[in-house]
Amino acid sequence: MLDEEPTVTTPHPLNSGLRVDLNPAAAIARNARHQGDTVAVRYEGGDLTxxxxxxxxxxxxxxxxxxxxxxxxxxxxxxxxxxxxxxxxxxxxxxxxxxxxxxxxxxxxxxxxxxxxxxxxxxxxxxxxxxxxxxxxxxxxxxxxxxxxxxxxxxxxxxxxxxxxxxxxxxxxxxxxxxxxxADDAAILMFTSGTTGAPKGVVLTHGNAWWNAVNVELRLDTRRGDVTYAAAPLFHIGALNSFVLRTLVRGGTVVVRRAFDPQTCLDDVVTHRVNSMFGVPQMFGALARVPGVFEQDLSHLRAVVVAGAPVPPSLIEQYAAHGVLLQQAWGLTETAPFATHLPAERTLDKIGSAGIPMPFTEVRVVDTVTQEPLKPGEPGEIVVRGPNVTAGYWNNPEATRAAFDDEGWFHSGDIGHLDEDGFLYIVDRLKDMIISGGENVYPAEVERVLAAMPGVHDVAVVGVPDEQWGETVAAVVTVADPEAITLEDIRAYAAGQLARYKLPRRLTLVPALPRNTSGKLDKTVIRRMAEEEG
The missing domain is CATH 3.40.50.980 (Rossmann fold)
Incomplete structure (x- = not known):
């Protein structure tokens, strides 16, 4: 007797997971029923179970x-x-x-x-x-x-x-x-910083938030009952959806601070035995300068993500030397927020990398003209596709069409390259590229080198008009001692690591660099500072 053909049963749509309720408020209600006395939010204005x-x-x-x-x-x-x-x-x-x-x-x-x-x-x-x-x-x-x-x-x-x-x-x-x-229902409407024009409203769905949580669960060492730290502004997706929202959904505790203060952060991390936190490089740089920070017990920090701006390798090395692995990630508001993440175990051997694509997210580097995928080592625009990527821009079909191609890839506007192992390295924003004497200079590359220079606390590199070169490289820097560092010192330090045409030709020393609320350098204001100095 011949074997019968196997019968393939199509799942009922209500049983397939396609119609599952992803509302975080429902998860909070469940947690209230089953662990109502657990502290959900620790906040100086009043804790909330x-x-x-x-x-x-x-x-x-x-x-x-x-x-x-x-x-x-x-x-x-x-x-x-x-x-x-x-x-x-x-x-x-x-x-x-x-x-x-x-x-x-x-x-x-x-x-x-x-x-x-x-x-x-x-x-x-x-x-x-x-x-x-x-x-x-x-x-x-x-x-x-x-x-x-x-x-x-x-x-x-x-x-x-x-x-x-x-x-x-x-x-x-x-x-x-x-x-x-x-999954397709809108949850959060978050406006971009608008540094290149009017802010755009990014529509993030319940599915975007949920799939980011799944990606994080599969990649980072986070657990039920974890304590997460929230001092970065919650109106940014990096702070809100990296750990805060998902910690509440899982029944953990969120330590909320109105704003970031380095000493308060250290006290909180130690007192509350914080397990996870998100921050921009500036925050971790300030925390590292708190006296005695690395003499404290930080062993419970398991998932520490740094993103939102280029991360100096020297900062990662400093923390790693004391047993804290800063895990670099890359993404945007539109990717809710993580598209890539550097696994903790690769922190040092892939230092400077923003990591590999999240488990349910695709990432490519493509030619900015042909849109064809590039070979390892070749810089191009980073494009992203996946269920964590925004549904589009609020009431702005033109911007949505401009951001997505016909295959559904979201065009980030960031320039990067992949290495032979598929690890992503961020080069810079496409719009920030300097063209000096016909050569392309990516400010982030110069910034990474100068950030490791002894005595330099913070650095920004911009292009300013120049009669001979079209544009020239200008460094705007904060230093420990303004009398101790000159333009010649800057150029001499970087000369062994950068091509000559990438070396700054102008130097402006300032008390502090202007940044937006996501920790990114405000290049418009910084460029004005450099031009005025020139």
């Missing part, structure tokens, strides 16, 4: 719903890192609304563009930013204004036209409703 976090977000969801917020509406938050930030985000998620974390350092014209462009109808705000909202409110879609009035770290005297949220939360009944959200 999972039961308390779930209750407050459910009450705020009721308040928002009573004001007309429904599925797909946008809810904005303007303030520093706090428990209120997380409560507002989870309340929006409960209703199926889209959370809009606003950069609190924006100038008022930028704030207006973000609030108006998002279409947010309600804003939750701290007192320190209320007046800025007041001055732009008439040119936005905002109809309701809630003021955080129960945070000792953000005291408020109250103001006409604003509703203090504490009495509203006290009297509202917690809504039992929890919107079911799938």
């Amino acid at each position: 999972y039961a308390r976090l779930d209750d407050r977000s459910a009450r705020l969801a009721t308040v928002l719903a009573q004001g007309g917020v429904a599925d797909g509406d946008r809810v904005a938050y303007l303030g520093l890192n706090s428990g209120a930030f997380l409560v507002t985000m989870l309340a929006a998620f409960r209703l199926g609304a889209v959370f809009v974390p606003v950069n609190y350092r924006l100038a008022e014209p930028e704030l207006e563009r973000v609030l108006h462009g998002s279409g947010a109808t309600v804003v939750v705000c701290e007192e320190g930013h209320r007046e800025s909202v007041e001055r732009v409110r008439e040119r936005t879609h905002l109809t309701r204004f809630l003021l955080v009035d129960d945070d000792p770290e953000a005291p408020t005297p109250g103001a006409a036209g604003w509703e203090p949220w504490s009495p509203l939360l006290e009297t509202a009944l917690p809504t039992p409703a929890l919107a079911v959200k799938h």
Whole structure:
């Protein structure tokens, strides 16, 4: 008797995982049921257990719903890192609304563009930013204004036209409703820094956040019950979705600080035995300068990710010498945030690399003209494809079309190259490239060399106009002793590591380098500094 052909059963769509609920608010509710007394958020303005976090977000969801917020509406938050930030985000998620974390350092014209462009109808705000909202409110879609009035770290005297949220939360009944959200549903609307024009709204879906979490789970040493540290601004995806959101979903503890302070960070890491944290290189550089930092017990730090700006190899070596492995990663807001990551065990033998693609993310380096993949060692534009990549830009189909090609690859605007083993090295931003005498100079390459120079604390390299060369290389530097370093010293130090045409021809010493809130150098302001010096 002949064997029968095997029967292939097509899974029912409801059983395939395609329709699974990915709403983080549902995970918080589960944690509240099963581990309600566990501290979810440690914050100087008041700790929150999972039961308390779930209750407050459910009450705020009721308040928002009573004001007309429904599925797909946008809810904005303007303030520093706090428990209120997380409560507002989870309340929006409960209703199926889209959370809009606003950069609190924006100038008022930028704030207006973000609030108006998002279409947010309600804003939750701290007192320190209320007046800025007041001055732009008439040119936005905002109809309701809630003021955080129960945070000792953000005291408020109250103001006409604003509703203090504490009495509203006290009297509202917690809504039992929890919107079911799938992979393609929008979760967060996060605006880019806008350094090259008007900020674009990046739509991050619940699937984007979830797949990033899966990537992190498979690549980094993180565990249930971990303690993570959040001092980088939560309105950036690097801080919010590297560890914070996923730690809450898993039932761990998030230590929230309103802003980064090196000494406070060290105290917190030691006291709370922090296991994971995200930071930009500037943060880890400042932490390394705290007296006695490496004499403390840092052995519990297992997953320390540094990203957001080029990482000096000397910084990685300094930490590694004391048993702390800084794991470099690369990504953008649009990749939610990680596209690549350097595994801890490769920290030193692949020093300077941003790592390999995350497990469920594809990364290529392509020719900027032909778009064809390049051979190892050849620099080109880094393109990314995967379920962690944004669905597109909010109400901006032109920008979305420009960012994605016909095969679904997102074009990052970053220049890099792969080595023979498939490890990615970031060269620079395409727009920052200097063309001097017909030669291409990538500022990040020069910055990495100069950052290791003794006495140099911080460095930025830009191109400035030059009659002979078209552009020339200018270094803007902060140093320990301004009298001890000259342009000739800089050139002599770098001469053995860089081609002559890459050596700076101008030097500007400044007390501090301007950076944006994600830790990236503000090249527009820095270029102006260099030009004025010249």
